[in-house]
Amino acid sequence: MATTTFTETMVTSSSRAVPWWRSPGFVRPVVLLVIAVAVLVAGRIFSAGLPSWGAAEAIVTQSLFVAVLAFGQGLVMLIGGLDLSIPGVIALSATTVALWTSAFKGDALTGVLIALACSALVGLIDGFLIARFQIPAFIVTLAMGGVLTGLTIGVTFGRTAPPSPAAIVLLFSGSGKLFGVGIPVVVFILVGIIGYFIQSRSTWGRRVYLFGSSPAASRLSGVPVRRVEISVYVVGALASGIAGIMLLGFSGNAQLSLGDEWMMPAIAAVLVGGTVIGSGYGFWQSTLMSCVLLTTITVVIQATGFSQGWKNVLYGVVVLLALLLMRRGTGRSPMRLLQNRIRRTAGGN
Amino acid sequence: MSSAWGFLGKAFRNGTFRAAVVFAIFMIAWASKQLGGLNVFLINSWIVLSLPLVIASIGVTLVIFTRQFDLSAAGVVTFTNVLMVTWLSEINVWLAVIIAIVVGVAIGALNATFIVLGRLPAIAVTLATLIILNGLALVILPTPGGRVSNELIDAVTGPLAIPRGLVLIVLLALAWVVFRRTRLGIYLFAVGQDEEAVRLSGVSVAAVRFASFSIAGGLYALAGVVLTAAIQSGDASIGSSYLLQTFAAIAIGGTAFTGGSGSVIGTILGALTLTVIPKFLFVIGISGWVQQVFTGVLIIAAVLVGAISTRTENRRKRVAAPTQSPGGEPKDPALVGGEA
């Protein structure tokens, strides 16, 4: 009896898909950017030098480093892990390049390749331990970070930090210019675009999201879960390695403590950007903009003369606030209310 | 003879036993290589410096039992240390200690509020707390220094036939043995095993979680107080190694990170092992960066062994615990289908 009809009773007002400019993937980064600009403008209260193009360029430059780290960390957090080895990998990578060019008289490019290969290897080991033996990621990476820091000391025999090769300094200290702005600004834009394509459009990125959303369903649907999990940590370590090389150029030499102050901002940026740990939910655009926001806050604070301690306090508080606002689930979170409000005022049901 | 091996095999599956063995190995190694052997003075100084880690690790262990992570231990330890040498340094020292512990409990409760009531992930919340506390410590005490009451120092490190620190550790171990048999002790493990089942049985999971974080906070503060006495000053960067070391102690101690089982005694042994190793390495001439590498590798090895043994243990349990007796006979007489 093909005429038997079964009333589809499940239609509600949210059946219609949301247009792209109302989706969280667009609204959130815009909101974050607006807040960042507002903070920068408000910085005028503390310092007559703000806001200025120079400050903006400094912000974007520093955001670049955080962004690269946040890219790797964001993917790791998407699948439920936490990468605490960032300072160690940065130190290793920077020191490798610096030593290669200064002590071994090699060329910068080869040094960079060696450093990246080492970073990838570290990520491979981390990923293997985590995926195969189900050891919590933060412990493995934390311990590995310690090992790497120790190795770095050993390799340099505790001497003073080797200097950065000139080429890299040119690239990332802001002295080299392209199109009238410092190269880091250009790289920042590139990182943004490439990151977007990798995370949201690539097959690999999709598999990472699937794994983060449901490891069990991924496994049953034939996703190569172990390969995906390990590759995420490899990418994370590579990101740290790349950041290390950039920081090498930015700071002029390969200090052991090069990476220390960048890990927390990276984690904070991922959380503030709305990525939910261990779910498949997160947008690279938001993370990128929250890098900008957090760096803006840092720069403004430095202008006010507040101490390092307050900076940390502020970071922690911002993270907590972001966590509270970005909660998903019951649909009563403030962010969702904000989105709904935007949706409604913009017309449509 | 086979029963002896069987017993040994069974013993080795117990995480605490393994931890004891590892500890004994390194302890003996240190003692044998130490010039002039171990005397009470050496042991006392070792224990005094290990105490903070031991106490803090116990706190983290309690949270791990409930299948959560607490990254804020290092922050509370540092913060307490800084408080003791600044704001709390002018008042009666015992009052200061009490206040410090209360502050620790409050911080733990604050963590729990965000995690339980706010329904936020524990790792993120405690990480944020860690950052904030470290920041506050730096604000209050930008450079190391400060005053520590002699009374406190004596209380912790004072001369005695038996090191006072050892007494404290034994007391903590005994406290654990008792605590494990209390309602809260049982509920802690139960929540780590199956939160939903606990809730359905009418026990408040939220209350248990609050208790775990709060007690842990109090222990971290106690660790900070002891640390203050041990290093006899204040330093806002002192706690930085505690993050890794507390979890390392737990891993070496044989407690699984998936919660629901384990022992505080294992953690105590694990923490002591972590502090004996540098001593041992030092007397055989290894120090500095090699030590760091060695420790890192050891931690990974410990966690690895723990993870593997948990896996094989679960597999064994699945096979060995039948839903009926091995012969295939139903245990429940009512289940026997009558011949038609």
Place this chain on the structure above:
Amino acid sequence: MTVLEVEGLVKTYGDAIALRDGSLKLVAGEVHGLVGENGAGKSTLVKALSGMLVPDAGTVVVGGEQMRLGSLKASREAGVRTAFQELSLLPNLSVAENLLFAELPTQFGVVRRRRLEARALEMLQRWDVTDIDPRMLAGQLPLSAQQRLEIVRAMDPQPRILILDEPTAALPDTAWIFRHVRAAVGRGAAVLYISHKLAEIEELCDRGSIMRNGRIVGEFQRDAFDHDAVISQMIGRSIEVAFPPRKTPLDADSKPLLRVDKLVVDQHVREVSLKVRPGEILGVAGLEGQGQKELFYAIAGANAFTSGEVFVGDDPAKLSSPRTALKSGAGITLVPEERKREGIFADMTSVKNISVPVLTRLSRLGLIRARRERAIAQKAGRENYLRDDYLAKDVGRLSGGNQQKTILARTALSGAKVLLMFDPTRGIDPAAKLEVYRTLRSSAADGAAILLYSTEIPELIGMSDRILVLYRGEIVADLEGDEMREERVMSAAVGRRPAPQASRDIHPGEHTEVAQ
């Protein structure tokens, strides 16, 4: 005397409306039955009454006072106790600890073990449970014992309102529980008894309600119990329109596509062998925990197994992981038990859920072609009766039925020809169920070999060509044709040898073939 009054309970999850209008009245001293198909809303109603979830609307009045909703504590204080369908025992704790979990006896704060065990023993004896040692670990008990523990926990001390959700699912017979339920109502309790075994309902209940699609659609009384009427109200359509028929006749001579030889999985599956031909639907019946899950997951490559062999066509299947199973010959894939946890990607859209198996095919230079992806997903979705509207929605917010259709669309795209379906219609509204049945028929017609497990025996009978009954990890019955009857399947499922004469057949009417 009305002791519980439920009015207008509503509960929705995103798009899915689990409860539309739950209204009920319980009278003290009476057993009130609650019947309905899977997905009708019974569990949601029970959870709302027990305080496990917060309804979106509605009131519950107990003994004249309004009860606070959404709090387990409030429900307990109001006198409502529930024995849930999903067992909530803690396997690593002893029976005694489980029974008295909320009130462990202590002295100076420490739990007194002997007193605990004595009290547990007392409790068990009060309810005629004599074969369980309170010191045993709860996880080591057979399922029937665990279920009895669950029930004893709810009944002791006697509550004002006792809710039993499918209490006999794992019990071999009803004698014990009927005795105690009758004693309880004799003492003035009101019992809400949920079961899909109509024979039990008829025997035990004084009155009852019928649920369908989230609301109460009818009531019945003991003295006027009309099976067929009740069933037709449960199903909501003429009982003749039950299951779509085979599309093409089964080729009896074709070689089996799936062959399982003496599969052993720990002690859960003991030497199970079976064969499924292309185009055949082989039904598997069994009570919970009889090894069916282990069997299915082992064949799918999701669990390791102890010994035995699995063949796809002529070749041995590679079962080291679900991924290799998918690639073995014609391909094996599993539609899993727990949709939410292992079936769907809740945070992602339907399109992304469906396209998983063909991602590489959809990408060029490592990037996914979004338009192509949507087109392929739309096609697969339509073939599985998933409306286009739902393609861009997050799957976590869809109804159970639509979630399942998404999963089936994905399964279709995977190209696997050996389909293992584990209770695919659990928790799905009747409309979606029919669509799932149609999908199964189409797959079979395309040459798939389907292994179907279901907890609803009429469904198995209506859809399968043959039925295997699993009991304690072994196949105890292999039924075909006339032998596929509910009573026959049930008795094999509880371990009884074949009875010579069935006393009373209870199945939802004759299945008339429906002309398509």
